[in-house]
Amino acid sequence: xxxxxxxxxxxxxxxxxxxxxxxxxxxxxxxxxxxxxxxxxxxxxxxxxxxxxxxxxxxxxxxxxxxxxxxxxxxxxxxxxxxxxxxxxxxxxxxxxxxxxxxxxxxxxxxx
Amino acid sequence: xxxxxxxxxxxxxxxxxxxxxxxxxxxxxxxxxxxxxxxxxxxxxxxxxxxxxxxxxxxxxxxxxxxxxxxxxxxxxxxxxxxxxxxxxxxxxxxxxxxxxxxxxxxxxxxxxx
Numbered sequence: 001x002x003x004x005x006x007x008x009x010x011x012x013x014x015x016x017x018x019x020x021x022x023x024x025x026x027x028x029x030x031x032x033x034x035x036x037x038x039x040x041x042x043x044x045x046x047x048x049x050x051x052x053x054x055x056x057x058x059x060x061x062x063x064x065x066x067x068x069x070x071x072x073x074x075x076x077x078x079x080x081x082x083x084x085x086x087x088x089x090x091x092x093x094x095x096x097x098x099x100x101x102x103x104x105x106x107x108x109x110x111x112x
Numbered sequence: 113x114x115x116x117x118x119x120x121x122x123x124x125x126x127x128x129x130x131x132x133x134x135x136x137x138x139x140x141x142x143x144x145x146x147x148x149x150x151x152x153x154x155x156x157x158x159x160x161x162x163x164x165x166x167x168x169x170x171x172x173x174x175x176x177x178x179x180x181x182x183x184x185x186x187x188x189x190x191x192x193x194x195x196x197x198x199x200x201x202x203x204x205x206x207x208x209x210x211x212x213x214x215x216x217x218x219x220x221x222x223x224x225x226x
Contacts, residue, residue, distance in 0.1 A: 004154075033212030045202065045217040052212060091154055098143055098162060098206070098213050099170070102154035 002027045002096040006103035013082050014111050021077040021106045023092030029053075033095040034068065034075045039105070040088040051075065082110045114138055116218035118203050124224045125193040133188040133221050135203030143206045144186040145215065146170075146178065148199040155202060161186055193225045 003026040013019045025034065036048040049059065051068050059066045063080045079086050087110045093100040119134045137144065142163045147155040147170075157170030161180040175197060177189040186205075190197060200222050204215040 006154075009152075035212075035214070037217075043200070044219050045204075047214060047216070050212050050214055095212055098208065099145070099157060099160060100155075100213070100215060102156075104152075104154045 002029075002032075002094050002101040004092050004094050004101055004103035006090075006092055006106050008106045009104075010107040010109065012109040012111065015084060016081050018078060018080050019082050019108065019110075021079075021090050021092075021108065023075045023077065023103060025073050025075065025092070025094045027073075027094060027096075029096075035093040035095075035100065036066070036075075036077050037091045037093065038088045039091065045091075048077075079108075082108075084110050084112050086110050116203055116205055116216050118201075118218035118221050120221060121219065122222045124226065125190075127193060127195065127225060129193050130189070130191050131193070133190070133201055133203075133223075135186045135188065135218060136184050137186075137203075137205040137216070138184065139205060139207065139216065140183060141205035141207040141216075142183070143208070143213065143215075144180065145204040145206075146176070146186070146188045147202045147204065148172065148197075149202060149220075150199050158188065158201075190223075195225050197223065198225045199223060 005024045032053045034051045038046045067076045089105045091105045092103045116137045145160045146158040159178040161167045203218040206213045206215040
């Protein structure tokens with residue numbers, strides 16, 4: 001069965017520091033999708049990115065970047081020059097057919 | 113376009129009571145899901161549906177029931193509420209696209225059973 005591991009339970013950084021959130025996954029599927037969601041203190045879940053297993057190109061969106069490495073089954077998320085508004089719980093997820101399997105999440109605290 | 117809506121936002125139940133959590137989406141998505149999120153944990157799938165009239169169990173279905181009579185609505189029924197069902201419940205929907213099943217989430221329902 002699919003499994004997603006986010007080994008970092010909680011990370012604290014000072015504003016403007018760069019921070020990387022790790023995500024390691026397990027799957028036997030040859031075609032799959034990986035996702036990152038953000039859950040701010042208000043509680044809603046916000047979609048950040050989707051990546052399919054055939055596209056290993058890194059992606060950058062503003063201060064956010066994602067590094068997908070199939071060889072190590074990792075899909076890490078980096079925030080550059082972190083801001084207080086980045087404080088949230090971040091979830092990595094893996095597709096399993098038409099369902100998603102979520103990691104336990106990483107709490108990111110950005111202090112001013 | 114409201115997306116995915118959930119009612120109520122908060123609810124306190126006594127042990128043994130029953131209730132229905134409502135979920136509706138206006139995006140004409142075929143797939144709908146119910147998750148629960150316990151403190152410090154990720155989301156666990158309770159039930160899901162691939163279309164009207166079709167439902168299936170997820171990882172943690174015990175103590176819950178669902179129905180899907182329309183494409184838009186996917187209510188979750190709690191029978192005989194127990195303290196272990198204290199959690200935040202999220203409903204989500206998705207439509208198969210060429211690039212995977214991106215799920216859109218509702219705002220959540222915070223349920224406390226005492």
